[in-house]
Amino acid sequence: MRRGVLLDTRPLVAFLNRRDEYHEWAMAQWSQIVPPMATCEAVLSEACFLLSRMHGGSEPIMDLLQRKIIVSSFRLEDQIQPIQKLLKKYRSVPMSLADACLVRISELYPENRLLTLDSDFGLYRRNGRQMIPAITPQ
Incomplete structure (x- = not known):
């Protein structure tokens, strides 16, 4: 079982x-993880938008938050300078706000691994040079 995701x-x-x-892959990964999983509001906003046309929309996300399966304690206003630095550094990728927040969270909690399907995290570096440990299907 994995902790710190x-x-x-x-x-x-x-x-x-x-x-x-990637539903089957995601199901298999979630079955190996001990909650809670940490995320940020930018990720939740993206997910709610992407699920908005699905039956139930964002309700399942709110349920996961209420049950503390996922938690969002990252406060963007407390991390403006590091986030601005990341967005500027990776402007050519380009880096989304959600990706910048996840990179910053991985800097704050270096023991955690990132569950992602985004290949851009192979390019991003935390603390300038460190690869971000990721759980991916590749």
């Missing part, structure tokens, strides 16, 4: 959407 948008969407091509 950071959650990106696509694995959350894949877990909740049976039609998603």
Whole structure:
């Protein structure tokens, strides 16, 4: 069982959407994880938007939050300078706000691994040079 997992948008969407091509992979990963998984409000916003056309929309996300399966304690206003630095550094990728927040969370909690489907995390570095430990299907 895995503890200390950071959650990106696509694995959350894949877990909740049976039609998603990565649904089975996401289900298998979630079964190996001891909650809670940490994330940020930018990830939750992206996921709610992506699930908005699905039956139930964002309700399953709110349920996961209420049950503390996922938690969002990251406060963007407390991390403006490091986030701005990341967004500027990776402007050419480009880096989303959600990705910048996850990189910053991984800097604050270096023992955690990131559950993601986003290959850009192979390019991003925490603390300038360190790869972000990730759980991916590759």
